Amino acid sequence: MSAVLPRANELTTPERGVWVAMRRDLRLAVRSKGELAQALAFFVIVVSLFPLAIGPESALLKRVAPGVVWVCALLAVMLTLPRIFQSDYLDGTLEQLALSRYPLPVLCAGKMIAHWLTTGVPLAITAPLLGLQFGLEGRELMVIVAGLILGTPILTMLGAIGAALVLGVRGGSILMALLVLPLYIPVLIFGAGAAEASMVGVDVTANLSLLAAMLLIGMVVTPFAAAAAVKISLD
Amino acid sequence: MNWVEFFSMDGKGFFVWGSFGVFLLCIVVEIVLVRRRIDCAQQSVRDSIAAGEAGTGRTAQ
Amino acid sequence: MSLFKYSAPSSFYPLAGKLVPWFGTLAFVAAVIGLYLGLFVAPEDFQQGEVYRIIFIHVPTAWMAMFIYLLMAGYAVLTLVYQTRLSAMMMEALAPTGAMFTAIALWTGALWGKPTWGTYWAWDARMTSTLILLFLYVGYIALVNAIEDKKRADKAGALLVLVGSVNVPIIYFSVKWWNTLHQGASVSITQGNKMAAIMLAAMAIMAFACWMYSIAVAFCRVRAIILEREGQSQWVKSIKEAVS
Numbered sequence: 362m363s364a365v366l367p368r369a370n371e372l373t374t375p376e377r378g379v380w381v382a383m384r385r386d387l388r389l390a391v392r393s394k395g396e397l398a399q400a401l402a403f404f405v406i407v408v409s410l411f412p413l414a415i416g417p418e419s420a421l422l423k424r425v426a427p428g429v430v431w432v433c434a435l436l437a438v439m440l441t442l443p444r445i446f447q448s449d450y451l452d453g454t455l456e457q458l459a460l461s462r463y464p465l466p467v468l469c470a471g472k473m474i475a476h477w478l479t480t481g482v483p484l485a486i487t488a489p490l491l492g493l494q495f496g497l498e499g500r501e502l503m504v505i506v507a508g509l510i511l512g513t514p515i516l517t518m519l520g521a522i523g524a525a526l527v528l529g530v531r532g533g534s535i536l537m538a539l540l541v542l543p544l545y546i547p548v549l550i551f552g553a554g555a556a557e558a559s560m561v562g563v564d565v566t567a568n569l570s571l572l573a574a575m576l577l578i579g580m581v582v583t584p585f586a587a588a589a590a591v592k593i594s595l596d
Numbered sequence: 597m598n599w600v601e602f603f604s605m606d607g608k609g610f611f612v613w614g615s616f617g618v619f620l621l622c623i624v625v626e627i628v629l630v631r632r633r634i635d636c637a638q639q640s641v642r643d644s645i646a647a648g649e650a651g652t653g654r655t656a657q
Numbered sequence: 658m659s660l661f662k663y664s665a666p667s668s669f670y671p672l673a674g675k676l677v678p679w680f681g682t683l684a685f686v687a688a689v690i691g692l693y694l695g696l697f698v699a700p701e702d703f704q705q706g707e708v709y710r711i712i713f714i715h716v717p718t719a720w721m722a723m724f725i726y727l728l729m730a731g732y733a734v735l736t737l738v739y740q741t742r743l744s745a746m747m748m749e750a751l752a753p754t755g756a757m758f759t760a761i762a763l764w765t766g767a768l769w770g771k772p773t774w775g776t777y778w779a780w781d782a783r784m785t786s787t788l789i790l791l792f793l794y795v796g797y798i799a800l801v802n803a804i805e806d807k808k809r810a811d812k813a814g815a816l817l818v819l820v821g822s823v824n825v826p827i828i829y830f831s832v833k834w835w836n837t838l839h840q841g842a843s844v845s846i847t848q849g850n851k852m853a854a855i856m857l858a859a860m861a862i863m864a865f866a867c868w869m870y871s872i873a874v875a876f877c878r879v880r881a882i883i884l885e886r887e888g889q890s891q892w893v894k895s896i897k898e899a900v901s
Contacts, residue, residue, distance in 0.1 A: 522820055526813045530803045539799050540817060543792040544824050547831035554835060571834075575827070586820055589737075593812040602696075606707040608772050615711045615765040616692075619718070622757050623870065630877045637884035645894050 378463030382471025383478075389448075390479045396444065401483050404437040408491045419496050426495035427556030430505060431512075434484045435545055438513060439538060441480045442520040445472050446591065450528045459595055465588035473517050473584065481513025497560075504559040504569075508552040511572040518583035519544045525590035547575065664743050666883045667892040673876040680873035687866035694859035702856075711769040713856075717864035719762040719783075721871060722790060725755030729797075730822035733815035743879075745811030746886070748818065749801055750879035754871050756794035762787055782833040789828050793821045807886060 390397060411429045412422055449455040458468050488509055489502040497505070523541035527533035555568035603609055663669045695713035702709040729751050735744035766784055767777040778784065797814055804810035887893055 519820075522816070526800060526817060527803070532803060536799055536803050539792070540796045543789050543796060543828075544820065546789060547824070547827050550831045550835040571831075582823075586816065590813070590816055593809055593816060596809060596812075606701075608706065608708040611708055611768040611772050612710055615714060615768045618764055619714045619761050622761055626754065626757060626874060630874055630881065634877060634881035634884070637881045637888065641884055641888045641893055644888060648894070 373462045375464065375467045378467035379471040379474065381463065382458070382468040383475045384471075386445075386472050386475030387478065390444075390475065396441070397479055397483065400437045400441045400480055401487060403440060404433050404484055404487060405491065407433045407436065409494070412494070423496040423560070426492060426497050427501075427505065427553045427560070429495070430488055430491055431508075431549055431553040431556070434488065434509060434513065435516060435542075435549060437484055438480055438516040439520060439541060439545075441476070442517075442524040442537060442541070443534060445476050445517075445521050445524050446528055447524070450594070455528075455591065456595055459591060465591060466584040469521065469587040469591065470580075470584040473514070473521050473587070476521070477514045477517045481509065481517060484513060485509035501556060501559045504565050505556045507569060508555045508572060511569060511576055512548045512552040515548050515572070515576050515579050516545060518579045518587070519548075521587040522583060522590050525587050525594055528591075528594040548572065551575070664741050666743050666746065666887055669743055670880055670883050670893075671896065673880050677873050677876045677880075680869045680876065684866050684869035684873055687862050687869060691859055691862035691866050694855065695863065699856050699859050700853065706772075708769060708772045711765050713859050713863050715762060715765040715769055716860055717867045718758045718765065719787065720864055721867045722755060722759035722762050722787060724868075725751050725758065725871060726790060726793065726818075726822065726825070729755065729818050733818040733822070736811055736815035737819065742811070745815060746879050746882045747875065748797075748811075748814060749882055750875040751871070752794055752798050752801070753878070754874050756791060756798065758867070758871075759787060759791040759794060763791065782829070782835075785832045786825075786829045789832070790825070793818075793825075797821070 408429055411425070415421060415425070446455060449458065459465050461468070485506050488505050489497075492502045492505055520537075520541050523537045523544075526540065527537045530536060551568045551572045555565045555572070558565045558568055603613070663672055691713065695710055699710070699713075701707055729748045732744040732748045732751075735741050736748065763784070766787070770779060771777045797817055800817055801810045801814040804813055884893065
């Protein structure tokens, strides 16, 4: 808490607000290593269930690999969304943040970055290992990683809005899935689309550029939407 | 107009009447539900007014 | 001034009560005419046969599905910017009807697709994005019902609909893109160009009927919502019309 509120003589520029909120959430995340590992373990386990369900035939596995990896990454990100605001909401820190000298959108942006660094990035790093299990090769793995690097921040940003809206609501986690999953569909389409394009030898830049475009728009818009959602939930 | 022919719709009656039937059914059900909802709301307002009058009546006595 | 006067639930409640029968009657009359034209007057389509008559309800309901969501987005802006209570209540009143029309559009689309395309469901761009639209409606309804504090529910629902409406074009575009990637020989809906004037007229009248119906039902539902929320306030008890 004390790390968040600026000292009297401290500068309160927006960049600093992003940095402060991010550093605080990263520290909290590092302190609870278990949670970090859980999302990753979930991702690995669920991806590994698919060969058991649909059979070990390698051509089929390779065909479905991009979709499987992407859907599982999406679910793993979704499961970690409560982490962004939940504990801060429960112990009252979120209210302090909303009243702090930093604008709330700026703090939300910091929280989003922290969340992405602790979920999206580990997922993107792990994905190639899982891709190998499905028979994907060099370039295809690279495209999956690139897609996840571009796509998971969008998942975090959209998810933060949903996570903020359901704060303190009974049965919030399943409700959040209802709200967030339809919004995730374009990311899923372009992300898995890029991976698939690489498998059939089509140019992948179209899909990846669209992801990048969505990422840029999201970076501008979603911190404000998430901040508005937090304000609504705190009222 | 031959009614049997009309209802069979080239033998595609199931699809045509399945569509129109569900459409009408949904609308009828929605109207009934909305009616019931507003009746319920009005009843509870009436109840609270009656309770209020009874309450003031008792305090006046 | 006159418009803003009716943005207060206390003055809108009696107004809506007076308007509901009118819109209801319009809807009923238009539906009877539209169904008569669609089922009896319009000739058989030379390609699709009789089954094409499903479009007389499929197309209007699909339009309403999108239009009502758009309308809710408009009310969402009013709710968030002007903090008007009535606009949030209108959103809540419209959502079930919008969801119902979306479901009917999907259902009739499936029943039209089976005899025409040979399959109940194709992952066609329009069908897929309509399905996603249904998810958006369901999400809104679930969120608003889950939050007990009505003021918060209003604003949260409005924000969700706003975010959703920004996403709708992106979703449609992405699904279309995905669809062209995946379907070499895609199913194409070739209607419209050879539609007879009478078919268009029947469709337009049915669309008008659905529109009037939506207004009537939404007004009726918003009256119920007003009473549920403000039943304890003085103005409700002061007008006899509210309870008669």
